[in-house]
Amino acid sequence: MTNVDSNGLSPLDIDINALTGGPADLAQYAGKAVLVVNVASKCGLTPQYAGLEKLQEQYADRGFTVLGVPCNQFMGQEPGSSEEIAEFCSATYGVTFPMTEKVEVNGDGRHQLYDRLTGFADAEGHTGDIRWNFEKFLIGRDGEVVARFSPQTEPESAEVVAAVEAQLA
Template identity: 80%
Template sequence: MTTTDRNDSPLDVEIEALQGGSAQLSRFSGQAVLIVNVASKCGLTPQYSGLEKLQERYAEQGFTVLGVPCNQFLGQEPGSAEEIAEFCSATYGVTFPLTEKVEVNGAARHPLYERLVGVADAEGYTGDIRWNFEKFLIGRDGTVVARFSPQTEPESAEVVAAIERAIEGPLG
């Protein structure tokens, strides 16, 4: 399912951290990373709990979740950086890194998502992000190894199995 090569790794893209300054995605080189476009006022927002559980379960094994706030779907992430950080921390105890709020579709699509949307999910879907909480798994070698629909729960068997394969996988 890999459709990027090491020279096009999403981890090479520049993006700001939620609280400002570079998110330095390159610091995750050699790790498995689950990139998720997140929102605070969505029916899928409770997925933050599952994402945090994955972070806690696998962080010591070379894994991180990366939350990417997005307000493109019915304005479900209207908050400022401070409001988003407070919500995530107070409501879900989020410890994984969050980036600046970006656009994931359209003419202003962030370069991070330019490198992600061409990857197919298990049903063969490629293209625009469908909704909040679409998930992309980056392998230890920096390539995109899986894509999961927004409705796929973070702790589902398919996501957990893919994370475990990515953690155990080659560095390239």
């Protein structure tokens, strides 16, 4: 399934604000591979921030970025303000990758970015609602979603690394 709509718009054409305020300007990532991850600071999967940062450090100079999207829809595990989220990510995990504003990824208030992403199936065939924090979508250099990974799939797993490297080849 393509995630470029009938108007030729990709997920990177969606308007969303940066965690620090103002537009995140996802269009700046056109031509890059982007791993979009809904993140949370108080989740059992929060240590995945370390693996996400390692991917960022390893592949940033090859045209790749992680994009963290805070969400508080799963048992209130991202309750902080933008400032608190930024401080936690920086101080605890040394996060350097860009982060967006906190958004909803499911339900009536689902952000447009996730409207575009959730139609893509993962390797097990799951489409639709985000299952938990740290679900991952890889957007290829062409602006289309090329892979979806479950929340439990570690950022440095063989399947994520292979998918990222395939987009950077």
